Every structure is written in C-alpha cells, then in structure tokens.
Amino acid sequence: MADTAHRPGLDAQGFIAREGSLARVPDVFRPVVAAARDRILDAFGERLHSAYLYGSIPRGTARVGRSDLDLLIALREEPAEGDRDAVRALGEAVDEEFTQIDGVGTLLYGRERLLSEAERYDLGWFVACLCTPLLGEDLAGRLPRYRPGxxxxxxxxxxxxxxxxxxxxxxxxxxxxxxxxxxxxxxxxxxxxxxxxxxxxxxxxxxxxxxxxxxxxxxxxxxxxxxxxxxxxxxxxxxxxxxxxxxxxxxxxxxxxxxxxxxxxxxxxxxxxxxxxxxxxx
Known part of the structure; x- marks a missing residue:
C-alpha cells in the first residue's frame, strides 16, 4: 500500500484543506471573475447570500480558451425558475464577452439547503472545501471540518x-x-x-x-x-x-x-x- 504519511490536500490535523483562493486566480482571468461578480450582484441584489468560485480558475490551473468559469450562488431563499433563467443569462453573457473561458457553469441553491443535515457531507462539504468565497458571508463558517472518510x-x-x-x-x-x-x-x-x-x-x-x-x-x-x-x-x-x-x-x-x-x-x-x-x- 502507498505511504499515507504526507498525503496532499490535508492540513496538519488530517482535515481536508480548503483549495483555491482569489490570490491564485491568474491575471488573465481576473477581468472574467470581476465581470461575473458584478453581474451576480446586479441579478440578485439583496436576495444574494453569497457567491463562490470553484474549479481550475481559483486553483490557478486554468488554461486560456480551454477552461470554463465555475460558480456557485447561494440565495437567502430557495431559487425560483426565474432565478435559474437569470443564471443562464448571466453565464451566456460572460461567456460571450470573454474569449479566455470556454463556457460558464453555475450551481444555484438556497442557503438552507446548503447548510442542511441532508447535504452536510455533499453540498456542505463542497462549499467548505472546494469553493472560494467571492461575495457575501462564507457559509464554511457554519459547517464542520471534513476528513476523507x-x-x-x-x-x-x-x-x-x-x-x-x-x-x-x-x-x-x-x-x-x-x-x-x-x-x-x-x-x-x-x-x-x-x-x-x-x-x-x-x-x-x-x-x-x-x-x-x-x-x-x-x-x-x-x-x-x-x-x-x-x-x-x-x-x-x-x-x-x-x-x-x-x-x-x-x-x-x-x-x-x-x-x-x-x-x-x-x-x-x-x-x-x-x-x-x-x-x-x-
């Protein structure tokens, strides 16, 4: 079996360390992230609880013209169909404006679902470990630490x-x-x-x-x-x-x-x- 003494992705206590940060976003993708942030605020205003990046862009591994922009948006209440239409329009607009990316993928949920017991080891873990805060209050502060079990x-x-x-x-x-x-x-x-x-x-x-x-x-x-x-x-x-x-x-x-x-x-x-x-x- 492989040596597990120095596994990547864990902190000193053996919890999965949060990956990605705004500091790792390559310069070429910074205008894309700024435009997405502004469009999220315009689309949802006070109904927005928080928004996050995930994937290769906040990890600093994105490839120009090949990688997509991945977003997660958390609303203060459960999203309605009109909210999903707004997300689609937002993604299409950002993708059309910036040749640096190859598409925009956006996950849209209500805050309560992300914090629910049913999602504690799925969407909750995803927010806490794989998402980089972009806007609003970081839900990771309300979630536990996670081990790879x-x-x-x-x-x-x-x-x-x-x-x-x-x-x-x-x-x-x-x-x-x-x-x-x-x-x-x-x-x-x-x-x-x-x-x-x-x-x-x-x-x-x-x-x-x-x-x-x-x-x-x-x-x-x-x-x-x-x-x-x-x-x-x-x-x-x-x-x-x-x-x-x-x-x-x-x-x-x-x-x-x-x-x-x-x-x-x-x-x-x-x-x-x-x-x-x-x-x-x-």
Missing part, C-alpha cells in the same frame, strides 16, 4: 448507479457528430475519475482535484482498472467525441464502478426532493 465518499459520489440511465439517454439523444459528443466525453470522463478517486479516498487518506493524480491514487488499489481510469483522466482534459468511448463508460466502466462503490461504501442517502440527479460538483 467513507461517509464523505458515500455522500459525494455514491449515486453513480442513478446517473447511468440518464447518461444513456443523453448519449442516444445527442446529434451524431464528433462536436456534439465531445462535451459528453469530457463530463462523463471527469465524473468517472472523481468517482474512482473517492472510492479509494478513505484508504489513500488525502485529497486532490487533479484528474491525473486521482487516477494514480485509484491505480494503487485497482491495478486491473488503472489503464481505463488513466485514459478517462486524459479525456477529461482532452476529450474526443468518440461514440465507442461513451458506450464503454455506460456499458463497462460505469456499471463496474457503481457496483464496487456500493459494495465498499454503500449508496448515497436519498434527498427529500430527489428527482433526476443534479449536476454533481465533486
């Missing part, structure tokens, strides 16, 4: 089996073009690699958001599947719109990973308002 693994990515039927529908409904399939390969590759990593996270005892590092951690414990996850990590950064790749995800790697995850950690607890799976941030 089995409960966290189960509640973050223990719902892959629920995702797979929807993935098949998206694949079947996508236009038969390389361009249309490429975003699906990117999204599913990243989701599978992150799921593979959190499967082994409690044994590996560390945290990383780098897909390649995630695949290498997984490989220590599942060498027979290592090549698949390493390839998926590469496709998460450099996607190709290959239909065979998508089929392999929903017919082979995905079902195996969902079954092994349930065996090791169990399945994610259902949410009171559970419908189709949300866009998982982890």
């Amino acid at each position: 089995s409960l966290l693994a189960r509640e973050t990515n223990g719902d892959l089996a629920r995702w797979l039927p929807r993935w098949r529908e998206r694949i079947e409904g996508a236009p038969d073009t390389e361009e249309a399939r490429r975003p699906l390969v990117r999204f599913m590759s990243r989701h599978l690699v992150r799921t593979g990593f959190t499967l082994v996270m409690p044994r590996w005892q560390g945290w990383t958001s780098d897909l390649r590092e995630m695949a290498e951690a997984f490989a220590v414990y599942y060498p027979e599947r290592a090549a698949q996850l390493r390839t998926a990590a590469h496709r998460g950064y450099e996607p190709v719109g290959d239909p065979d790749v998508l089929r392999s995800y929903v017919d082979d790697l995905g079902p195996w990973l969902a079954e092994e995850y349930a065996r090791v950690h169990g399945t994610k607890a259902p949410r009171p308002d559970q419908g189709p799976p949300p866009a998982s941030p982890a």
Whole structure:
C-alpha cells in the first residue's frame, strides 16, 4: 500500500484543506471573475447570500480558451425558475464577452439547503472545501471540518448507479457528430475519475482535484482498472467525441464502478426532493 504519511490536500490535523483562493486566480482571468461578480450582484441584489468560485480558475490551473468559469450562488431563499433563467443569462453573457473561458457553469441553491443535515457531507462539504468565497458571508463558517472518510465518499459520489440511465439517454439523444459528443466525453470522463478517486479516498487518506493524480491514487488499489481510469483522466482534459468511448463508460466502466462503490461504501442517502440527479460538483 502507498505511504499515507504526507498525503496532499490535508492540513496538519488530517482535515481536508480548503483549495483555491482569489490570490491564485491568474491575471488573465481576473477581468472574467470581476465581470461575473458584478453581474451576480446586479441579478440578485439583496436576495444574494453569497457567491463562490470553484474549479481550475481559483486553483490557478486554468488554461486560456480551454477552461470554463465555475460558480456557485447561494440565495437567502430557495431559487425560483426565474432565478435559474437569470443564471443562464448571466453565464451566456460572460461567456460571450470573454474569449479566455470556454463556457460558464453555475450551481444555484438556497442557503438552507446548503447548510442542511441532508447535504452536510455533499453540498456542505463542497462549499467548505472546494469553493472560494467571492461575495457575501462564507457559509464554511457554519459547517464542520471534513476528513476523507467513507461517509464523505458515500455522500459525494455514491449515486453513480442513478446517473447511468440518464447518461444513456443523453448519449442516444445527442446529434451524431464528433462536436456534439465531445462535451459528453469530457463530463462523463471527469465524473468517472472523481468517482474512482473517492472510492479509494478513505484508504489513500488525502485529497486532490487533479484528474491525473486521482487516477494514480485509484491505480494503487485497482491495478486491473488503472489503464481505463488513466485514459478517462486524459479525456477529461482532452476529450474526443468518440461514440465507442461513451458506450464503454455506460456499458463497462460505469456499471463496474457503481457496483464496487456500493459494495465498499454503500449508496448515497436519498434527498427529500430527489428527482433526476443534479449536476454533481465533486
């Protein structure tokens, strides 16, 4: 087994350290972040509780013209459909204005849901550990510290089996073009690699958001599947719109990973308002 004495991503007490900061945002992306901040304030005003960056831009690893801008917005009350329309319009406007980014992805929730007991080890952990405060009161002050244990693994990515039927529908409904399939390969590759990593996270005892590092951690414990996850990590950064790749995800790697995850950690607890799976941030 790998040496766990100096795992990345943990503080001196063994808690997952918060990743990212505004100081790490590369200069080329600072105008993008400033514009997004202003548009969030304009769109939500006093109804806004807080807003956050996450992903490669606050980690300082974003690539010009290749990376997207990832935002999480917390409202003082549960969002309405008009709020979701506003988020879509905000993202489209920022994406159109700045060539530095390749799209804007925004998660939108009410403050109470983010602080709820049901989301303590999923969205709560996400805010506390993976999000960089941009506006308003930081909700991390109301959340616990987190260790890389089995409960966290189960509640973050223990719902892959629920995702797979929807993935098949998206694949079947996508236009038969390389361009249309490429975003699906990117999204599913990243989701599978992150799921593979959190499967082994409690044994590996560390945290990383780098897909390649995630695949290498997984490989220590599942060498027979290592090549698949390493390839998926590469496709998460450099996607190709290959239909065979998508089929392999929903017919082979995905079902195996969902079954092994349930065996090791169990399945994610259902949410009171559970419908189709949300866009998982982890």
